[in-house]
Amino acid sequence: MFRFFAIIFFLNISYVSFSQEVIDFPHWLAGTWEIESPTGVSYEEWKLSDNSELIGRTYRIFANDTIIFDNMRIYNLDTIPVFEMFANNQNTRELTKFYLQIIDEDLWKFENINSYNPRSINYHKIEENLVYVWTEHSNTETACMDFLMKKK
Secondary structure, three states, X not given: OHHHHHHHHHHHHHHHHHHOOOOOOOHHHOEEEEEXXXXXXXXXXXXXXXXXXXXXXXXXXXXXXXXXXEEEEEEEEOOEXXXXXXXXXXXXXXXXXXXXXXXXXXXXXXXXXXXXXXXXXXXXXXXXXXXXXXXXXXXXXXXXXXXXXXXX
C-alpha cells in the first residue's frame, strides 16, 4: 500500500513540475532580417510586443513601394508557443496555427499536420546575427523553401 501511495506522490510531483514549465520566447528573433536571393533582397521583421508575443511580417521594397507578403505572430496559447500566419490549404489561404514541436535554445520547429503548404516552419539560430529558416511541405516530393536571414 505504501508503494502505491509513493508512486502516486511522485507522479503528482512530476506532473506539477512539467505543467508549470513555461517555454521562453525566442527573443533573439526580434529585429529586421535581410534575405538575399537571385531576384533581390526581401526582409523579415519581428517586433516584441511584450514578453510573450512576437509580431512579424515579410516584405520587399520596390522603388518607393513596400509589398507585404506575410503577416505572422508567435505567442503562447495555454503555455504552448504557436506560430500563426496565412498558409495555403487546398488552394485557399487560411489563417493557420503551427504548434511548437521541437525547441532548444537555438531551434524552433512549428508544425501543423493539417496544413498543406507549409506543413512546418523552422528557425535555427546559427549565430547572433544569422538564422537559417526552412519550411517543409506535406508532399515530401515537393521541394521545401529555405534561406538564410542576416540581421540588419
